Amino acid sequence: MMPSDWEQTAFLVFCAGSCYPSIENMSEKGLEHIAERIVASYKSHGGINHIDGANLPSKEAVIGITRDLMRLLFPGFMEKDVIFSNQVHEFVRVLCASISERLEEEIVKALQYRPFPGCDTAHLDGEAQRLTRELMESLPGVRGLLQTDVVAMYEGDPAAISNEEVILAYPGLEAIAIQRMAHVLYRQHVPLIPRMMTEFAHSRTGIDMHPGATIASHFCIDHGTGVVIGETTVIGQHVKIYQGVTLGAKSFAKDAEGHIVKGIKRHPNIEDDVVIYAGATILGGDTVIGRGSVVGSNVWLMESVPPHSIVYFENEQLRIRLQKEKAQ
Amino acid sequence: MMPSDWEQTAFLVFCAGSCYPSIENMSEKGLEHIAERIVASYKSHGGINHIDGANLPSKEAVIGITRDLMRLLFPGFMEKDVIFSNQVHEFVRVLCASISERLEEEIVKALQYRPFPGCDTAHLDGEAQRLTRELMESLPGVRGLLQTDVVAMYEGDPAAISNEEVILAYPGLEAIAIQRMAHVLYRQHVPLIPRMMTEFAHSRTGIDMHPGATIASHFCIDHGTGVVIGETTVIGQHVKIYQGVTLGAKSFAKDAEGHIVKGIKRHPNIEDDVVIYAGATILGGDTVIGRGSVVGSNVWLMESVPPHSIVYFENEQLRIRLQKEKAQ
């Protein structure tokens, strides 16, 4: 093995914050034996190794880019120091340049891995530059939508004290901000990166919104942990969703094994002004929740309902009895 | 733009770990165009920018303070090295001094943003110093409560092997420890910071407890992902709550649009010795769960129940059939 490889490997290990190993604890022989068995398993167990392949987008880089995009979307909220007016233009310009350079690099990796139909594979740098520019140019429009989301979350939560608190502390806002940017890349057919962005949000907020979901203005998620919004979901304006709501695929009704056909509309449409309470599950690509409807907590719904419906479980089956009765 | 602003901006970007940008990838012109459109959107889309404003509390600083407060609450559990008796006093003294200095700084920012009624705005430093001292003086009492929570979580979970495991690995304990400290700041009317603390816990644990909730001793949350406890909830002693439980507002019953009146008691009271199983939802400011009651899994309850009640869904409506029958 060449010195350069040695250094390369040491660097890889160093990257993970590992101290450089002393081999005292385990005998050279035992260590060698284990290493060989693991290397052998890379050959015997395929499909979960990525060796000699084109480089994949780096999770760490995608997260760093996403954090900086948030700083552009909400200027002044994520800085240690105040931004003054006379700095704003330079702040934006420097941040745009930095984000663009790093995002282009990751998009090139993603396109090397899986070019979209019609991608000019001979000029991936040019493609990546174009896609990056389109994302950056979409940011003012994304901000326009997020402004309406902040208003909806503030007005939708009696505990909210101000727009600033929503931006500083509401996971629902962080999740929709990242999803709206990832959705732009998703529509551009950039592979891997959009989902890596929304999974970063999922990990931080417990809100799992696929980049493919189409979500109109004034979107409010309150609390949000456990929310799942599928790839082909379409959500109208002024929709409010609580924790634990699933907008999912009706595989249950199709196939007892749970297998789903790929590439079709699988998730519901939620029309304007709908409220969906905690733990409700709405399934199916042909399920439409009519405008102005209210879906109650823990409801499980696989059919469309007309506008202005109220959907709930009849509470007759709720039983309340004293424990002494139970003992009898 | 003045050099100092240049440096300032470069510093801001550097803060986010961005490498200093080269502008090769995108033409100067294209970059300038994008930057101008984004800056313009800061003017056209108000309410989500924070420019020239008083500095807001820093999320990074609030998280660092919260982590160090946890080290004070559970001495020796979060250190790389053993703490010996002869070090304890110095360990506490140095940590108290460091936390106090940093917390005062963030409280000043929070009060500049929104002074509480009667706050001496001419002497915010003094106010912040007083509030910080009060929080620090509350820690022994907070520890007294947390000691009972650790016992409750250990006794409440057959999988728990020791108090140490609960402190090292149970998200429910981390969440309640942070909420109990945030609750002190909430009662002091410190804006933003308490919610930033509980949202840090929410992000790490999936447990969303508002700083306003009043929670007595021996509180046990098991697993906890998806738990939501609202601002005006009052919880008695020896209460046990499982994952996915919501103690929320009964907006559903009030208004089909889901709008809630602000500033009133909106969340339930849970009396002593109540157990609430996974996924149960209890709503409403006038809803009282009587002492010693048991609320079953996935129950959705918007009414009070007397002491020692058992609340569950009648399982008659549960259907179990063989798949071949379905195929017929």
Add this chain to the structure above:
Amino acid sequence: MMPSDWEQTAFLVFCAGSCYPSIENMSEKGLEHIAERIVASYKSHGGINHIDGANLPSKEAVIGITRDLMRLLFPGFMEKDVIFSNQVHEFVRVLCASISERLEEEIVKALQYRPFPGCDTAHLDGEAQRLTRELMESLPGVRGLLQTDVVAMYEGDPAAISNEEVILAYPGLEAIAIQRMAHVLYRQHVPLIPRMMTEFAHSRTGIDMHPGATIASHFCIDHGTGVVIGETTVIGQHVKIYQGVTLGAKSFAKDAEGHIVKGIKRHPNIEDDVVIYAGATILGGDTVIGRGSVVGSNVWLMESVPPHSIVYFENEQLRIRLQKEKAQ
């Protein structure tokens, strides 16, 4: 107090990223008073302090080891740079040596805290070395299982575009990968560390799988937030579980106080080819879900069902009405 203690303490505080404190803000006297009250509370409130005790495993170290083990399991997916074939052996060897050294150190701490029955307490280093070697030797087998999990998650989700996307972005895969390794340490009776590993995964994914759970091949968790799988759960091959599913203990049926007897089989068995939809709760150590069964969304089940069952709530009790009716 000796200088060395001073330095030690300063180092401890420095570890937490605290700036070295100036004591300006709070009077020496006030600070001293607070420090003394907190130290006193370490004496008055026992059971939540760890002073003079044997060192406990470090959360930070366990997380670092877990991250590096993931790099060994999925070579090339978590690196900044491509790994080339001629580097692989050295990459594995260096990483194995580093992981082994660090893991042995943490296992020694865990065994000092609570040696397993028959542990050679006079030679903990030797025990730790043996246990570490056994874990490292189990990795090829763990990879064999994870390969089947990746396939199951890719085939189980129409939104998945490739195995690579599953490995880069699916929380379910991260959770099961960490649980399968933690399960090896659990079976070796290593205390604390296995649970610390699965709680790291829980914090990142919202999926709470106890290290004790026994899980066969081709396991698919989709979305996953809120999933809870208890210590004595046994899961067959080709099982698919959605977000919010609980496989828990039937304490409800046993004891209105919710106290559970320790050390018995408390959680269900899920046989091969079962699908469990979002929010379903299955409880009890004698509950068996027969092979090929489908459990519907939000079902709450505390009894066994025969193979090929379909379990769901009869939707007759679902009520859909127009809001104007409600207004009457």
